[in-house]
Amino acid sequence: TDRANLPPRPPVVTIMGHVDHGKTTLLDTLRSTSVAKGEAGGITQHIGAFSVPVPTSSDDPKTTKTITFLDTPGHAAFSAMRARGASVTDIIVLVVAADDGIMPQTREVLDLVKKDAGKVGLVVAVNKIDKPSADTSKVETALFAEGVQLECFGGDIPSVHVSGLTGQGLPELVETISILSEMQDVRAETDGQVQGYVLESKVSKGMGPVATVLVLRGQLTPGTHLIAGTAHGKVRVLKSPSGSSVKAVLPGTAAVVSGWKELPKAGDEVLSGSEGDVKKALTNRLRNAEKAAMMEDVEI
Ligand code: GTP
Numbered sequence: 524t525d526r527a528n529l530p531p532r533p534p535v536v537t538i539m540g541h542v543d544h545g546k547t548t549l550l551d552t553l554r555s556t557s558v559a560k561g562e563a564g565g566i567t568q569h570i571g572a573f574s575v576p577v578p579t580s581s582d583d584p585k586t587t588k589t590i591t592f593l594d595t596p597g598h599a600a601f602s603a604m605r606a607r608g609a610s611v612t613d614i615i616v617l618v619v620a621a622d623d624g625i626m627p628q629t630r631e632v633l634d635l636v637k638k639d640a641g642k643v644g645l646v647v648a649v650n651k652i653d654k655p656s657a658d659t660s661k662v663e664t665a666l667f668a669e670g671v672q673l674e675c676f677g678g679d680i681p682s683v684h685v686s687g688l689t690g691q692g693l694p695e696l697v698e699t700i701s702i703l704s705e706m707q708d709v710r711a712e713t714d715g716q717v718q719g720y721v722l723e724s725k726v727s728k729g730m731g732p733v734a735t736v737l738v739l740r741g742q743l744t745p746g747t748h749l750i751a752g753t754a755h756g757k758v759r760v761l762k763s764p765s766g767s768s769v770k771a772v773l774p775g776t777a778a779v780v781s782g783w784k785e786l787p788k789a790g791d792e793v794l795s796g797s798e799g800d801v802k803k804a805l806t807n808r809l810r811n812a813e814k815a816a817m818m819e820d821v822e823i
């Protein structure tokens with residue numbers, strides 16, 4: 524297929540950074556609900572996902588497009604989740620608190636970006652600029668010393684000064700993300716096999732095993748047979764991350780999927796197929812998993 528003929532999809536933007544540097548608050552202000560306050564101890568436990576319409580950078584102020592944001596935990600224990608977030612993302616927004624500066628998980632994110640060099644875009648959000656102790660130029664100088672080629676030093680990586688608390692700088696941040704994503708021009712097939720990733724999963728009281736799935740190609744609809752790791756199922760209900768039922772999930776967006784026979788694991792790739800193909804793939808995977816377990820026994 525000629526790539527240019529594929530329909531555009533929303534860019535996937537992952538918010539990363541050190542613990543408590545303000546990722547959830549920033550997203551929260553963007554979406555204007557209150558997830559940060561609702562979290563246990565104010566710590567992000569999982570990768571949350573939501574899509575927002577944003578104005579485009581074109582001359583017509585009425586045109587909008589959608590951006591899908593993923594939140595990630597900054598706590599040291601969640602580096603696998605950050606790696607997972609980085610691997611499905613088009614753009615990483617690195618949040619650095621202006622009063623705290625570069626911290627261990629800030630460096631970890633920079634390493635992730637280096638590993639994906641060229642494939643993932645980077646935007647720095649110097650956050651908490653409302654604080655009297657904020658020192659944005661100190662943060663930027665330190666980032667530059669770490670090899671981040673910031674625009675303010677003649678490089679090509681934009682840095683935006685924001686306060687997730689007051690909302691200051693957020694329109695500029697969204698515009699910067701918007702411009703970068705227009706240059707990336709991400710597109711995806713909406714026909715054929717569905718491919719995506721499990722962002723999080725849990726057993727829900729009313730719905731049984733459910734998974735938040737980020738779709739990257741194809742179209743997820745009720746009735747679709749899915750496999751993820753060694754879990755399978757037939758899509759029963761699709762809900763947007765905010766809870767409303769949807770009829771189809773298009774590439775670049777996430778939805779909560781019910782109908783799983785087992786609980787899929789966060790990070791697993793999701794693929795669709797005919798009922799027969801899914802069952803065959805499942806049998807193979809289970810057999811391989813059994814073999815791998817036996818090999819481990821032999822090694823001991
Ligand atoms: P983890 O998910 O645990 O890694 O944290 P996080 O990066 O999502 O940070 P969170 O949004 O939970 O904010 C941490 C603390 O910083 C909270 O007490 C927020 O109120 C505060 N905070 C976040 N953004 C700002 C800001 O722009 N200004 C000020 N003054 N405080 C902020």
Ligand code: NA
Nearest residue numbers: 543565566567
């Ligand atoms: Na926090």
Ligand code: MG
Nearest residue numbers: 546547566567
């Ligand atoms: Mg958080």
